[in-house]
Structure formats: C-alpha cells, structure tokens
Amino acid sequence: MTAVAGQIRLKLGVVGKGGVGKTTVSGLLARAYAQRGRHVVAIDTDSNPNLGLSLGLSLAETEAVPVLPRSAVVGSGGSARATDLIAEYGRQTPAGPTLLSAIKVAVAGAGCTCSGHATVRSLLADALEEVDLTLVDMEAGLEHLSRSGGTLAYADLLLVVCEPTRKSVLTAARTAALAAELGIPEVLAVGNKARTGEDVAFFAEALSAERVDLAGVLPYDAAVAAADRGTAVGLTPVAPEVQRALDEVMDALDAAHARAGALSR
Ligand SMILES: Nc1ncnc2c1ncn2[C@@H]1O[C@H](COP(=O)(O)OP(=O)(O)O)[C@@H](O)[C@H]1O
Ligand SMILES: [Mg+2]
Numbered sequence: 001m002t003a004v005a006g007q008i009r010l011k012l013g014v015v016g017k018g019g020v021g022k023t024t025v026s027g028l029l030a031r032a033y034a035q036r037g038r039h040v041v042a043i044d045t046d047s048n049p050n051l052g053l054s055l056g057l058s059l060a061e062t063e064a065v066p067v068l069p070r071s072a073v074v075g076s077g078g079s080a081r082a083t084d085l086i087a088e089y090g091r092q093t094p095a096g097p098t099l100l101s102a103i104k105v106a107v108a109g110a111g112c113t114c115s116g117h118a119t120v121r122s123l124l125a126d127a128l129e130e131v132d133l134t135l136v137d138m139e140a141g142l143e144h145l146s147r148s149g150g151t152l153a154y155a156d157l158l159l160v161v162c163e164p165t166r167k168s169v170l171t172a173a174r175t176a177a178l179a180a181e182l183g184i185p186e187v188l189a190v191g192n193k194a195r196t197g198e199d200v201a202f203f204a205e206a207l208s209a210e211r212v213d214l215a216g217v218l219p220y221d222a223a224v225a226a227a228d229r230g231t232a233v234g235l236t237p238v239a240p241e242v243q244r245a246l247d248e249v250m251d252a253l254d255a256a257h258a259r260a261g262a263l264s265r
Contacts, residue, residue, distance in 0.1 A: 009134075010133050010156055012157050013155040013158045017168045017171040018140035019163075021218075022140070023050060023051050023054055023137050024192070025159075025161050025218065026137035027051060027054025027055050029249065031055065033097075034095060036250070040134075042055065042098070043102055043134065044065075044102060045117065045137065045139055046103070046138075047103050047139060049062065055099055056094030056235035057094070061091075065100075065101040066088075083129075083130070094235050095235055102117075121150070121153060121154065124152070124153075125154040142175060155184055156184070156186065158179050158187045159189070159190055159215065160190070162190065162207070163192055164194060164202050164203065166206065185260035186256045186260045188212070188214070188253065190217070191216070193220040215252035215256075219241055221239055224236075
C-alpha cells in the first residue's frame with residue numbers, strides 16, 4: 001500500500017503513567033487512522049506485550065507475533081531495512097494496522113531490554129516511505145526519553161495519555177520537558193477515562209496550567225473495560241462518543257504535525 005496523497009507521514013509515540021490507557025488508546029487510534037485510509041504500523045514496546053489484543057488478535061495470535069531482532073540497526077550504516085523488517089516481522093491485524101513486537105521478556109533474568117529499544121529508535125530514524133503512521137505504544141515511565149539517546153528521539157510527536165489524576169498530568173509535564181530537550185517537535189496530551197464533566201474540566205485546567213496542549217478527551221467506556229477483561233474475542237465496535245473523541249484527537253494530532261512541519265521548513 002502506498003502513502004495516501006497529500007498526507008504527511010507521522011511518527012507518533014504514545015506515552016504516559018502506568019495504567020492510564022496507553023495501549024487502549026494506541027489500539028483505538030491505530031484502528032481509527034487505518035479506517036481513514038492510512039497505512040499504519042503499530043509497534044508494541046511493552047515488555048509484557050498486549051497491543052495485539054487491542055487490535056483484534058487473539059491471545060495466542062498476539063503471543064505468536066515474532067519479536068524484532070535486538071539491535072537491528074536500520075537505515076544509513078545499518079544492515080537492516082525498515083521495509084524488510086516490517087515484511088518479515090509485521091503481522092496484519094483485524095483492525096487494519098500491521099503490528100510489530102519490539103520487546104518481550106520471556107524468561108526471568110534475561111537482562112535489560114535496551115537493545116530492543118535501540119531497534120525501535122533506528123526504525124523511527126529510517127524514512128518509512130510507504131507508511132503513513134508509525135505508532136509506538138510505549139511502556140510506562142520516562143526511561144524511553146533517557147535511555148541511550150531516547151527510544152523516541154526520532155518521533156515527530158508524543159501523545160501523553162492522562163487519566164483524571166494530578167499524578168498523570170505531572171507525568172505529562174515532565175514528558176514535555178524531556179521531549180523538548182530531545183528535540184521532539186510536538187507534545188500533546190489526551191484525557192482518558194473521563195466519567196463526568198468535572199473530569200473533562202480537570203483535564204483542560206490542569207494541562208493548561210502545565211502548558212501542555214490537550215488533543216481531546218476520551219470517555220470512560222464500559223465496553224472498552226469489558227473487552228479488556230477478555231470476554232470479547234476479536235474487534236469490538238467503537239461507541240459513537242468514543243469515535244467522536246478519536247476524530248477530534250486525530251484532527252488535533254494532524255494539525256500539530258502540520259504546524260511542526262511548517263515551522264521546520
Ligand atoms: N477509555 C477507557 N474506558 C474504560 N476503560 C479503559 C479506558 N482506557 C483504558 N481503560 C482500562 O484501563 C486499564 C489500563 O489500560 P491500558 O491501556 O492497559 O493502560 P496502559 O497501557 O497505560 O498500562 C485497562 O483495564 C483498560 O481496559
Ligand atoms: Mg500498555
């Protein structure tokens with residue numbers, strides 16, 4: 001598949017505190033972008049990978065996704081090509097995106113995962129000509145912005161997922177500061193699991209106080225939570241209010257990306 005004409009390629013890192021909904025939001029966004037006709041590659045960097053489940057694979061299929069070779073250096077001077085790695089290790093998902101699994105801790109005491117992160121870093125550095133959106137679902141914390149030059153150093157945009165808690169907003173503020181140091185052009189936040197109007201207002205006020213732009217707010221959706229309990233197999237329908245929020249977030253991300261591109265020209 002070739003890139004959709006007129007659309008700008010986007011390399012997006014989905015980050016945030018543990019349990020805020022990074023994998024859920026990654027899965028929903030990757031699926032929604034694919035529905036807009038984009039060619040999406042979604043990369044799972046969690047050492048306990050489950051993005052495949054959010055993209056409609058079964059548990060067995062998710063566990064069978066081959067892990068990218070560690071320290072595969074892609075691009076200039078490297079031995080591997082992103083296109084070849086995607087062809088060999090990528091798996092098509094029912095939601096549309098191609099899934100790559102970058103890091104998996106299968107045995108205890110196997111050492112750190114730095115070399116897996118290096119693979120992701122070099123994949124992002126390579127120009128993925130035929131891919132419209134490369135989305136990286138990160139593991140929790142801020143280490144991906146410090147480790148060996150930053151797993152996400154070549155991302156165009158970070159989306160920090162927040163829940164209606166002060167701690168998750170503080171993580172967004174810290175992420176924005178580190179991203180600026182790494183030279184990542186744009187950082188936006190998305191509010192998740194909003195149950196009330198107060199939650200929506202909290203995201204707007206708390207993030208604005210930390211000077212982090214808000215791309216949109218996703219409601220708490222019982223169907224999302226139920227799907228994660230493993231009762232539903234495959235893809236579950238997206239509720240209209242969740243789809244509306246996703247459309248708003250995608251528009252905000254595309255606008256921020258276009259703005260960053262215009263500034264760098
Ligand atoms: N919008 C939402 N509505 C309801 N439950 C959600 C929503 N987003 C995430 N969750 C639930 O929150 C929990 C953590 O989500 P997950 O995506 O695994 O977080 P993370 O990847 O940040 O650790 C899961 O049980 C998931 O079902
Ligand atoms: Mg996760």
